[in-house]
Amino acid sequence: MKTSIATVSLSGSLTAKLAAIAEAGFDGIEIFEQDFLASDFTPAEVGRMVRDHGLEITLFQPFRDFEGLPEPHRSRALARAERKFDLMNQLGTDLMLVCSTVHPAAIGGIDRMARDFRDLGDLAARHGIRVGFEALCWGRFVNDHRDAWEVVRRADHPNVGLILDSFHTLARRIDPASIRAIPGDRIFFVQLADAPAIDMDLLYWSRHYRNMPGEGDLDVTSFMQAVAATGYAGPLSLEIFNDQFRSGLPRMVAKDGHRSLIALMDQVRRVEPAAAPDLPRFPAPAPVERIEYIEFATSAAEAPALETLLSSLGFAAGGRHVSKPVTVWRQGGVNVLVNSDPSGFAHSAYVTHGTTVSEIALMVPDARAAYQRATALLARPLVQETPPGQLAIPAIRGVSGNVIRLLDATSDLAGIWQVDFRATPAQAGAGITGIDHIGQTMAYDEMLSWSLFYTSIFDAQKAPMVDVVDPDGLVRSRAVRSGGLRVTLNGADARHTLAGRFIEDSFGASVQHVAFASDDLFATAAALAERGFATLRIGANYYDDIQARFGLDQGFVDRMQAASIMYDEDEGGQFFQLYSEPRADGFFLEIVQRQGNYAGYGAPNAPFRIAAQKRAARPAGMPRH
Numbered sequence: 001m002k003t004s005i006a007t008v009s010l011s012g013s014l015t016a017k018l019a020a021i022a023e024a025g026f027d028g029i030e031i032f033e034q035d036f037l038a039s040d041f042t043p044a045e046v047g048r049m050v051r052d053h054g055l056e057i058t059l060f061q062p063f064r065d066f067e068g069l070p071e072p073h074r075s076r077a078l079a080r081a082e083r084k085f086d087l088m089n090q091l092g093t094d095l096m097l098v099c100s101t102v103h104p105a106a107i108g109g110i111d112r113m114a115r116d117f118r119d120l121g122d123l124a125a126r127h128g129i130r131v132g133f134e135a136l137c138w139g140r141f142v143n144d145h146r147d148a149w150e151v152v153r154r155a156d157h158p159n160v161g162l163i164l165d166s167f168h169t170l171a172r173r174i175d176p177a178s179i180r181a182i183p184g185d186r187i188f189f190v191q192l193a194d195a196p197a198i199d200m201d202l203l204y205w206s207r208h209y210r211n212m213p214g215e216g217d218l219d220v221t222s223f224m225q226a227v228a229a230t231g232y233a234g235p236l237s238l239e240i241f242n243d244q245f246r247s248g249l250p251r252m253v254a255k256d257g258h259r260s261l262i263a264l265m266d267q268v269r270r271v272e273p274a275a276a277p278d279l280p281r282f283p284a285p286a287p288v289e290r291i292e293y294i295e296f297a298t299s300a301a302e303a304p305a306l307e308t309l310l311s312s313l314g315f316a317a318g319g320r321h322v323s324k325p326v327t328v329w330r331q332g333g334v335n336v337l338v339n340s341d342p343s344g345f346a347h348s349a350y351v352t353h354g355t356t357v358s359e360i361a362l363m364v365p366d367a368r369a370a371y372q373r374a375t376a377l378l379a380r381p382l383v384q385e386t387p388p389g390q391l392a393i394p395a396i397r398g399v400s401g402n403v404i405r406l407l408d409a410t411s412d413l414a415g416i417w418q419v420d421f422r423a424t425p426a427q428a429g430a431g432i433t434g435i436d437h438i439g440q441t442m443a444y445d446e447m448l449s450w451s452l453f454y455t456s457i458f459d460a461q462k463a464p465m466v467d468v469v470d471p472d473g474l475v476r477s478r479a480v481r482s483g484g485l486r487v488t489l490n491g492a493d494a495r496h497t498l499a500g501r502f503i504e505d506s507f508g509a510s511v512q513h514v515a516f517a518s519d520d521l522f523a524t525a526a527a528l529a530e531r532g533f534a535t536l537r538i539g540a541n542y543y544d545d546i547q548a549r550f551g552l553d554q555g556f557v558d559r560m561q562a563a564s565i566m567y568d569e570d571e572g573g574q575f576f577q578l579y580s581e582p583r584a585d586g587f588f589l590e591i592v593q594r595q596g597n598y599a600g601y602g603a604p605n606a607p608f609r610i611a612a613q614k615r616a617a618r619p620a621g622m623p624r625h
């Protein structure tokens, strides 16, 4: 599988782009003409720089407004093409993309366009060049790959082929199965892009909102399956016009791109085994069973405050690690580790972020298979020395460098609580029965990256993006779920939002909240009150509103108000939530109860919860900022 990415997909200078693309593992690049024109290098220098990075130029593009023109435009277009063929020879690439015309003087006509391409093919052949025709989905006459193919077929020239772009096909909802009728050797190049489902002008959507396969909502897998069925064996190239990527970190975007292509081809081979892309074998994605533990990194000085918080939640100390200053706090099958090791990974996490969730252990069907898949998908492994007699638990780095450990119940790893810990059984506590979800906060432009991380490594689904209104700005939130693992990714740009301040105050620490599960939140609330848990108070206006909105029984609403329990419902069921007051850095806890098949996270309550948290965090009488 030869992978490639268009230079337009990344930010920065051409030099910075090349370095990021090579480092991410791509084989080639599409050079966008503007990128070349904007640089100060000669074409030969650019060609050399690309090859010095171990890359090849897979495509030069775009050549616009060529076909279907009357004279004198037609001759001028051919002369313009010839100049570009010379340039391409100096760059060292032999394939040019011609996108379908939007020229106001163009008159169309399929045989006229085919004749234009035949003449262009003759000219290209004299320069050792091939040209590929791509249907832009907003093209004046050709806006469908089936029509572009008909032009290419009628041009009937060995130097003229078809270029497919998943965005143009899928944005117009053209059935990708129609690609299966095209001979693979007539497809000169394939461009891949996904996009979020937004109803808007096609050109604007394409130029600003494309994203990596798997990051959006288009069925890029079906598209790629159809391409694979034709026998096409050329490069798979990402062409991602995206405002965020254009200003983002080129290394992150390039790595995400490569990850997306590996995940896509893996998916294709699993649904279409005959396609057999040349991609090393690695295990299929599996769902996560549950979070087996979360670990807080802290210090000896701060550990007592954290442990007081845990006991107010009904957790009890349930043992120690065999060799490290790590205690296990347990309740109803939930394990929370408190690590005050003054050295090692947890300590550096503490030094960077303050007391923070530094590690999450996931129970999966096969931990070593999950690890193999994760690293094949470019997850960063965490390699640590294991003291004799302890388990070597596979680990990768997750959001903001946190550790994700992988455990299973079918190998030696099942013995973690006996081998690595001296752990005692859990106490009854306050009715907490599990970890419902964790909330990870990040800069907005990392959200796509981390959602792709989870959905490519695990068998996971992403929920639609929701807007969360903070009194000081908007926070975007998206939930990703894999079996028993639920993660909400919260992206903040606005600095004064609760999420934005958390990023600043904790230097990008990622887990801003942990939501525990209870089977009876009213009983849990009473138990917490007894134990001195600082519940976030929710005001009367909120309860008036939900009473009216959901038509709830007044006595029931009164009980919720007395316990500061928030409420939501969907077609599947009901949802109850209760929050802690936020810590000074913005970290907080939540306890939830799901009834029936409620699928959400209480997003409609978020604005009121955030406002209450901001009031609680600010001493009375203090100004807002």
Ligand SMILES: O=C(O)c1ccc(O)c(O)c1
Binding pocket: 061, 062, 097, 099, 134, 136, 165, 191, 206, 207, 239
């Ligand atoms: O937006 C454009 O003009 C444009 C140009 C070249 C492409 O390959 C494409 O998909 C879009």
Ligand SMILES: [Mg+2]
Binding pocket: 134, 165, 191, 239
């Ligand atoms: Mg394209």
